[in-house]
Amino acid sequence: MLHKISAGVVTKSPDPVRSYLLLMRLDRPTGYVLYLLPGLWAVVFASGKQPDLLSVAAIAVAAVLIRGFACASNDVTDKEIDARVARTVSRPVAAGTVSVRNAVLWAAAQALAALLVLALANVETVLVALATYPLIVAYPFMKRFFVWPSAFLGLVMSTYVFVGWTAATGNADYPPAVYGLYAAGTFWTLIHDAIYSHQDKEYDRKIGVKSSALLFGGATKLWLSVFLVLSVAGVLWAGSLTPIGWAFHVVVVVAGIYLGHLLFRVDLDDPKACWDAFVANTYYGWIVLAAVIAGQFT
Numbered sequence: 242m243l244h245k246i247s248a249g250v251v252t253k254s255p256d257p258v259r260s261y262l263l264l265m266r267l268d269r270p271t272g273y274v275l276y277l278l279p280g281l282w283a284v285v286f287a288s289g290k291q292p293d294l295l296s297v298a299a300i301a302v303a304a305v306l307i308r309g310f311a312c313a314s315n316d317v318t319d320k321e322i323d324a325r326v327a328r329t330v331s332r333p334v335a336a337g338t339v340s341v342r343n344a345v346l347w348a349a350a351q352a353l354a355a356l357l358v359l360a361l362a363n364v365e366t367v368l369v370a371l372a373t374y375p376l377i378v379a380y381p382f383m384k385r386f387f388v389w390p391s392a393f394l395g396l397v398m399s400t401y402v403f404v405g406w407t408a409a410t411g412n413a414d415y416p417p418a419v420y421g422l423y424a425a426g427t428f429w430t431l432i433h434d435a436i437y438s439h440q441d442k443e444y445d446r447k448i449g450v451k452s453s454a455l456l457f458g459g460a461t462k463l464w465l466s467v468f469l470v471l472s473v474a475g476v477l478w479a480g481s482l483t484p485i486g487w488a489f490h491v492v493v494v495v496a497g498i499y500l501g502h503l504l505f506r507v508d509l510d511d512p513k514a515c516w517d518a519f520v521a522n523t524y525y526g527w528i529v530l531a532a533v534i535a536g537q538f539t
Contacts, residue, residue: 243270243274244269244270244271244520247267247268247269247270248268250262250267250268251263251267251268252268260338260339261333261339261347263332263333264309264312264313264316264332264333264334264339264344264347265305265308265309265310265312265313265347265351266308266309266312267305267309271519271520271522271523272308272312273304273305273308273309274523274526275398275430275433275522275523275526276304276307276308276398276401277300277301277304277305277401278523278526278527278529278530279398279399279402279405279422279423279425279426279429279526280300280304280401280404280405280408281297281300281301281405282402282405282425282426282476282526282529282533283402283404283405283406283409283419283422284296284300284405284406284408284409285530285533285534285537286406286418286419286422286479286483286485286533287405287406288409289537290538292409293362293409295361295362296361296362296409298361299358299359299361299362299366299408300359300362300366300401300404300405300408302355302358303355303356303358303359303370303404304401306351306352306354306355306358307351307352307355307370307373307377309347309348309351310348310349310351310352310355310374310377311377311380313344313345313347313348313351314345314377314378314381315380315381316332316333316334316335316344317334317341317344317348318381318382319335319381320334320335320341322448322450323335325444325448326441326444326448327444328440328441328444328512329441352374356370356371359404362407362408362409363407363408365407365411365412365413366404366407366408366411368413369400369403369404369407369413370404373397373400373404376393376396376397376400379393380393380394380397383451384450384451384452385450385451386451387451388451388456389451389453389456390451390452390453391430391431391434391438391452391453392431394430394434395426395427395428395429395430395431395434396427398426398427398430399423399424399425399426399427399429399430400423401426402419402422402423402426403415403419403423406419416482417482418478418479418480418482418483419479421475421476421478421479421480421482422475422476423475424471424472424475424478425471425472425473425474425475425476425479425529426472427475428469428471428472428475429468429472429522429525429526431465431468432465432468432469432472432500432504432522433519433522434453435453435454435457435461435464435465436465436507436509436515436518436519436522437515437516437519438452438453438454438455439454439461439510439512439515440512440515440516441454441512442454442455454509461509462504462505462509465504466501466504469497469500469501469504470497472497472500473493473494473496473497476496476529476532477490477493480493480533480536485533485536485537486535486536486537486538486539487536487539488532488535488536488538488539489532489533489535489536489539490532490536491532491535492528492529492531492532492535492536493528493529493532495528495532496525496528496529496532499524499525499528500522500525503518503521503522503525504518506518
C-alpha cells in the first residue's frame with residue numbers, strides 16, 4: 242500500500258518536481274522504512290507504553306528526508322557508475338534530468354529540513370542526527386576501495402537507533418540496551434543490503450566496484466544466516482537489559498523465523514526475486530517493533 246501511495250504521488254507530480262522526487266527515491270519507500278524502523282524500536286524501548294507522538298512523527302518525517310539526502314548524495318557520487326548499470330541508468334543525475342549542482346542543493350535542503358523537523362523533539366536529537374551526516378556522504382566512496390561496503394552502510398544506517406532514543410528521552414547518554422539495538426540493526430542491514438547487491442553483481446564485477454554479493458559469492462546465504470542469528474540476539478539482549486514482558490521474546494523469535502524463511506526461499510541469481518526479498522525485509526523490522534510494543538503490555 243505504501244508503495245502505491247508513494248508511486249502515485251510521484252507519478253502525478255509535474256515533470257520538474259517529479260525528477261526531484263525520483264532523486265530522493267520517494268517512489269521506493271522501502272529504503273526509508275528500513276532506515277526508520279530501528280529508530281522506532283528505540284523510541285518504544287525508551288518510552289514504554291506511551292511514546293510521545295510528536296517524537297514519533299518527527300523521526301518518521303526526518304527519516305524520509307535524511308534518506309532523500311543520502312540518495313541525492315549517492316547519485317552525485319555514483320553518476321558515472323549509475324550510467325553503466327541497467328537498473329540505475331535512468332536515475333535523474335545519471336540521466337541528466339537533474340544537474341549535479343541542483344542535486345547537491347537538493348541534498349543539502351533535505352538534510353537541513355530533517356534537522357528542523359527533529360528540533361520538534363529536542364535539540365539533542367538534532368546534534369545526534371547531524372553527527373551522522375559525514376558518514377552518510379562518505380558511504381558511496383566505500384564501494385570503490387573497501388571490500389565490504391555493506392559493513393560501513395550497516396554502521397551508518399543503524400545510527401537512527403541513537404536518533405530515536407534521543408528523540409524519546411532528550412538524552413545522549415545511552416544505556417547498553419541501545420547498543421544491543423544498534424548491533425541488531427547493523428546485522429539486519431548486512432542481510433538486506435547483501436540481497437539487494439545480488440541484483441547488480443554482474444555489473445559490479447565488470448565495473449570493478451565492491452559489494453557483498455561479490456565478497457560472499459556462493460556462501461552468501463551461509464553468512465546471512467549468521468547475521469540473522471546475531472541480529473535476533475542483539476534485539477533479545479537489548480530486551481534482557483530492560484523490564485520488558487514475555488511477549489517480546491516470543492514475537493522476536495517469530496521475527497527471526499520469518500527472516501530465516503525469507504533467506505531460505507530467495508533465489509540470489511534472480512534480480513526480481515532479490516528485489517522482492519529486499520522489500521519483504523521490512524516485515525522483519527515491523528515484527529520486531531510489534532515485539533517491543535507487545536512486551537510493554539505483558
